[in-house]
């Protein structure tokens with residue numbers, strides 16, 4: 001009788017799993033060829049994102065490599081076995097983001113409603129029709145007039161940051177600006193939108209400081225793997241019941257927000273009170289913004305945009321047909337570094353954003369906040385925040401690179417968003 005050892009049985013099972021996955025995951029690989037769309041040859045199982053799954057490069061960098069290597073207006077790729085279209089032509093980018101938005105309302109990101117209540121209720125992850133309702137509700141909070149009202153709170157946060165910087169630089173003139181920026185951003189957002197004092201600059205830190213660091217810590221292997229799954233392998237998110245924000249962080253946030261909500265109810269306070277106070281406050285002077293715009297060109301936090309095709313799409317002008325559930329990718333960072341739109345793209349040159357220069361460029365050549373109905377809702381607030389923070393620092397300090405500075409070009413390959421690999425130490429020299 002045929003006898004099989006445990007080792008042989010294990011090897012046989014592994015081979016079978018590999019062969020089945022190989023066949024199963026490769027069954028869609030003829031899709032672009034069949035539709036006569038130029039495409040990149042996929043690798044078994046991983047399609048075209050093997051190096052991203054191995055965390056050798058980020059998806060943003062992969063998009064840039066693909067963009068630089070093609071001369072066609074678009075190219076077919078495979079995210080694992082799922083067909084995706086990478087777009088290079090800016091008119092087609094405009095069609096997807098704005099003109100034909102009704103076909104591309106959602107992002108591809110996983111939305112695990114059953115196991116991840118907090119994550120699935122984040123508007124960024126939401127799908128239509130729920131997204132349409134929530135976006136409509138949120139829009140009035142972000143109008144120009146409301147943002148202007150928030151400017152005094154932002155200014156106060158800038159001043160808190162300056163106190164922190166001036167105290168810290170007595171002992172050591174070199175600071176990690178990534179840490180300072182995160183504290184500043186959390187303080188500004190919580191005070192402007194929720195009327196909460198996050199207290200990130202306080203000596204003993206605060207729960208917000210701990211939680212935001214935890215959420216943004218892409219150095220943690222588990223955070224990086226989860227992010228890759230949310231963007232590129234939604235079936236794994238559902239299979240392993242993953243959460244977009246980890247349980248400890250989401251519990252802390254929930255507890256803090258509920259406590260404050262209850263306090264407000266007891267004291268009979270309302271959001272109206274906050275806005276009333278804001279109305280009386282004075283406005284922040286408009287500060288120069290070209291530097292902020294150029295910074296976001298060189299370092300777009302989201303180096304690619306993605307959309308999911310929600311019904312059959314026919315673009316006659318570009319000879320393109322997409323099926324329901326196809327993914328579309330717009331390589332933002334690659335566009336921002338295209339010589340055609342930005343000569344010598346490595347050079348930091350705020351003049352690129354003078355009115356005349358902007359008018360000469362294609363509208364879709366600058367996408368740090370995305371575009372169309374799903375554009376970043378916090379765009380105006382983010383720019384105000386950036387301007388205020390930078391203006392306050394640059395008024396009092398000259399900020400220089402020093403011996404501890406590691407090049408910010410070292411992108412963290414574990415991040416789906418663009419971020420430096422390590423701390424960004426800079427020297428603060430007082431000028432007044």
Ligand code: HEM
Pocket residue numbers: 123124125135189296300301302305306367368369370371372373374375376377378379381382383
């Ligand atoms: C420099 C800072 C920021 C950058 C570069 C940025 C960038 C982006 C980008 C690229 C998107 C995707 C847009 C698209 O798919 O077309 C986005 C979406 C979003 N952003 Fe921002 N963002 C910033 C700050 C903020 C702030 C401060 C807030 C809120 C206070 C915010 C709230 C949102 C929301 C809610 C969405 C999802 C919109 C939707 O799906 O309808 N962002 N952001």
